[in-house]
Amino acid sequence: MAGSLKGPDSSQPGSSPAGELRDSSLKIVIVDESPIRAAILEDGLREAGFMHVEKLGDTHNLLKRIYAIDPDVILIDLENPSRDVLEHMFQMSRAVKRPVAMFVDQSDSASIQAAVDAGVSAYIVGGLKKERVTNILDLCISRFNAFARLQGELDRAKGALEERKVIDRAKGVLMRAKNYSEEEAYALLRKTAMNENKKIIEIAQSVLTAAELFK
Amino acid sequence: MSVETLRIGFIPLVDAAPLVVAADCGFAADEGLSVELVREVSWSNVRDKLNIGLFDAAHLLSPVAIASSLGIGHVRVPLIAPFNLGLNGNAITVSPRLHDELTAAGDGDIADPLASARALARVVAERKARGDDALNFGMTFPFSNHNYQLRFWMAAGGVDPDEDVRMVVLPPPYMVDSLTNGQVDAFCVGAPWNSVAVESGVGRILHFGCVIAARMSEKVLAVREQWAGAHPDVVAALIRALARAGTFIAEAANRTTVAAALSRRLDVPAELIARTLSGELKLSRDGKTRGDSRYILLGGDSTNRPDPVQAAWLYAQMARWGQTPLSDELCAAAQAVFRPDLYDLALRRAPAPHDGGPRDGVGAFAGPDFTADVGAYVAAWRAQRSGRPRLSLVR
Numbered sequence: 001m002a003g004s005l006k007g008p009d010s011s012q013p014g015s016s017p018a019g020e021l022r023d024s025s026l027k028i029v030i031v032d033e034s035p036i037r038a039a040i041l042e043d044g045l046r047e048a049g050f051m052h053v054e055k056l057g058d059t060h061n062l063l064k065r066i067y068a069i070d071p072d073v074i075l076i077d078l079e080n081p082s083r084d085v086l087e088h089m090f091q092m093s094r095a096v097k098r099p100v101a102m103f104v105d106q107s108d109s110a111s112i113q114a115a116v117d118a119g120v121s122a123y124i125v126g127g128l129k130k131e132r133v134t135n136i137l138d139l140c141i142s143r144f145n146a147f148a149r150l151q152g153e154l155d156r157a158k159g160a161l162e163e164r165k166v167i168d169r170a171k172g173v174l175m176r177a178k179n180y181s182e183e184e185a186y187a188l189l190r191k192t193a194m195n196e197n198k199k200i201i202e203i204a205q206s207v208l209t210a211a212e213l214f215k
Numbered sequence: 216m217s218v219e220t221l222r223i224g225f226i227p228l229v230d231a232a233p234l235v236v237a238a239d240c241g242f243a244a245d246e247g248l249s250v251e252l253v254r255e256v257s258w259s260n261v262r263d264k265l266n267i268g269l270f271d272a273a274h275l276l277s278p279v280a281i282a283s284s285l286g287i288g289h290v291r292v293p294l295i296a297p298f299n300l301g302l303n304g305n306a307i308t309v310s311p312r313l314h315d316e317l318t319a320a321g322d323g324d325i326a327d328p329l330a331s332a333r334a335l336a337r338v339v340a341e342r343k344a345r346g347d348d349a350l351n352f353g354m355t356f357p358f359s360n361h362n363y364q365l366r367f368w369m370a371a372g373g374v375d376p377d378e379d380v381r382m383v384v385l386p387p388p389y390m391v392d393s394l395t396n397g398q399v400d401a402f403c404v405g406a407p408w409n410s411v412a413v414e415s416g417v418g419r420i421l422h423f424g425c426v427i428a429a430r431m432s433e434k435v436l437a438v439r440e441q442w443a444g445a446h447p448d449v450v451a452a453l454i455r456a457l458a459r460a461g462t463f464i465a466e467a468a469n470r471t472t473v474a475a476a477l478s479r480r481l482d483v484p485a486e487l488i489a490r491t492l493s494g495e496l497k498l499s500r501d502g503k504t505r506g507d508s509r510y511i512l513l514g515g516d517s518t519n520r521p522d523p524v525q526a527a528w529l530y531a532q533m534a535r536w537g538q539t540p541l542s543d544e545l546c547a548a549a550q551a552v553f554r555p556d557l558y559d560l561a562l563r564r565a566p567a568p569h570d571g572g573p574r575d576g577v578g579a580f581a582g583p584d585f586t587a588d589v590g591a592y593v594a595a596w597r598a599q600r601s602g603r604p605r606l607s608l609v610r
Contacts, residue, residue, distance in 0.1 A: 060398075084257045087289075088357050
């Protein structure tokens with residue numbers, strides 16, 4: 001399943017065997033209220049050799065749970081208001097075993113832009129080498145984008161289904177009113193749409209509105 | 216002037232009013248501006264999207280604009296604040312149980328912040344003696360007035376916010392739930408969340424923020440310094456649109472219109488917003504109310520003209536609580552974030568004299584008058600923490 005989700009921009013972290021060995025020990029926490037997206041991301045991370053991945057769906061007692069897991073990397077979706085809770089960790093290093101800092105540094109505006117565009121934010125333990133998490137962030141960005149594409153396709157499919165229903169009902173109205181066959185009813189809708197330079201769905205909607213008025 | 220659409224980020228709070236009114240009541244259009252207000256869910260998002268240029272401007276916590284410019288806690292991106300969107304507007308709400316404990320421990324009326332802070336010190340000591348868990352206080356962001364107001368208040372009574380209680384960040388929409396399920400015992404947040412807690416009976420408003428300090432810059436319009444330099448005419452037009460919106464909001468006769476506009480953008484009932492704007496809030500479910508004309512200030516020169524004294528005071532809070540080192544250079548840099556010069560330039564007039572505000576520009580309920588000599592000011596506070604370990608700097 002994960003393979004089919006990979007876009008052309010998908011990257012492969014841990015390309016060297018030594019890198020995989022080293023990175024597999026990183027503990028990663030995903031904070032995401034969308035269970036599907038979190039699963040897609042977890043899948044990708046495991047595939048790339050990261051064995052310690054935990055998902056936090058709800059954000060109740062978030063800090064306490066994160067301290068208990070003691071992660072090296074935290075990934076959080078930007079639609080999550082609890083991002084501000086994570087920011088607090090910068091300011092309370094005494095309460096945290098290890099301070100956490102945002103991944104991006106000042107020279108890295110391209111990667112922060114790509115991450116924000118994709119809707120994900122990453123925090124890492126201070127002192128972790130940047131190259132070690134670049135792969136993780138790239139993977140997140142591509143998975144988040146893949147999820148957005150999937151969501152978009154799903155929305156379009158739902159929309160198409162709705163349109164089909166409206167057109168079917170309009171055909172039914174015409175078939176009853178004019179004693180048309182289904183083909184003739186559809187042909188009339190299509191011809192009217194072409195003449196008026198409109199979409200079939202718009203004409204079908206007008207037919208239904210008119211039928212409602214004449215009831 | 217460029218007529219491209221300005222993308223402006225905001226958090227759904229009452230003090231986004233000047234932006235909402237400017238965008239939705241025609242003041243921005245009058246200045247030839249097209250404005251798209253983009254609703255956000257966290258201050259981190261607003262800051263990051265402003266920093267990387269996804270937003271041209273933003274409704275921002277005043278301390279975040281300073282922290283970002285000084286590079287405290289995050290990437291350093293110089294921001295400027297040419298317009299102050301709001302003064303005050305917060306309140307401290309406590310659980311009914313903590314309210315009872317404070318009343319019992321108080322040796323005076325706990326409506327007085329010094330009396331309530333001393334009562335809190337006694338409650339904290341009693342809990343410690345019993346071996347109870349420390350009290351939890353919710354606030355909205357490390358760099359926020361909510362954080363600083365809670366700290367200022369409890370420290371005046373002898374409570375060390377870093378040692379004696381736990382300060383936790385919570386997104387405002389989660390505050391009321393967290394008070395209900397006991398995750399926090401009190402919180403400091405902006406409108407309308409204190410009223411929501413009161414209405415549902417899980418909290419009692421203890422103090423308005425304006426009682427802790429009479430004049431605190433709460434939210435600013437923030438833009439990147441670099442962007443402002445490249446688009447001076449757009450900045451000036453935006454300031455004029457916001458200033459006219461501010462004047463409109465300050466007029467009590469327009470309250471219904473303002474509440475309706477905010478209601479559409481915030482998804483909060485207009486009636487609740489109108490009550491907030493009036494400064495007359497219900498304190499507890501039994502219907503007791505308290506009014507204060509300074510509760511929330513959104514319009515007029517004395518509110519909207521950025522005041523560098525406010526920036527210095529916020530910087531002093533950051534230094535006092537160890538978020539940043541203390542230095543005159545950093546204080547000057549913080550003050551330079553607030554830009555009354557751009558405000559005056561845009562409105563092409565000399566600012567009106569202050570309307571009887573506090574003599575030191577802040578009006579805090581305890582401690583010495585504020586002075587631009589932040590070193591001496593912070594030292595005076597630290598001297599009061601007798602017998603306690605000095606704060607260690609974070610990071």
